Amino acid sequence: MIRKIDLDYCTRKSRSGWVLLGIGALALGAAATFYASLAVRAGQWEQAAMKAARQDATSVAVRGTAEDRNRLLLQVEDANEVIGRLSLPWNELFKGIEDSAIDGVALLGVQPQPQQRLITLNGEAQTYADVLEYMARLDASDAFMHARLLSHKVKSEDPRHPVAFAIAASWRIAP
Numbered sequence: 001m002i003r004k005i006d007l008d009y010c011t012r013k014s015r016s017g018w019v020l021l022g023i024g025a026l027a028l029g030a031a032a033t034f035y036a037s038l039a040v041r042a043g044q045w046e047q048a049a050m051k052a053a054r055q056d057a058t059s060v061a062v063r064g065t066a067e068d069r070n071r072l073l074l075q076v077e078d079a080n081e082v083i084g085r086l087s088l089p090w091n092e093l094f095k096g097i098e099d100s101a102i103d104g105v106a107l108l109g110v111q112p113q114p115q116q117r118l119i120t121l122n123g124e125a126q127t128y129a130d131v132l133e134y135m136a137r138l139d140a141s142d143a144f145m146h147a148r149l150l151s152h153k154v155k156s157e158d159p160r161h162p163v164a165f166a167i168a169a170s171w172r173i174a175p
Helices: 016-054 057-063 066-086 090-099 128-140
Strands: 105-113 118-125 144-154 163-171
Touching: 016 066, 090 105, 105 128, 118 128, 128 144, 128 163
Parallel strands: none
Antiparallel strands: 105 118, 118 163, 144 163
């Protein structure tokens, strides 16, 4: 008598890959939306700066009020800030962050400060040792230097007790 053999060639797939893909797609969409809004604002400020440059500076000083001049100065400062953000070496910064990644660390936020050439990274790690290893990898990367821990806290309400952290690092990449 021949015994029945039960072969199952279908493997059970984890849903965590799809969840991570979804989160990545959402982050990409948010970054693209943010970039598009910055590009629109930069265009508006550039048009305002060109319009102001066409006007005779002396006639504006004579006719314009102090409030108008202050408003124009604020608009120029905003335009310079937008241009500064758009001209950051985003690809190199993100490559440095990706190259420094380790399994036990998840980044939740990236806050660049272009004037100070600093970047603040917020995230969670499985252990405090993972935080220290991540800082060491950032320091060893080509993109960052002087990584330092700004804050950390063990989340005791979470059963896994992850460590929330904030790290600041200077970037080596020229803008």
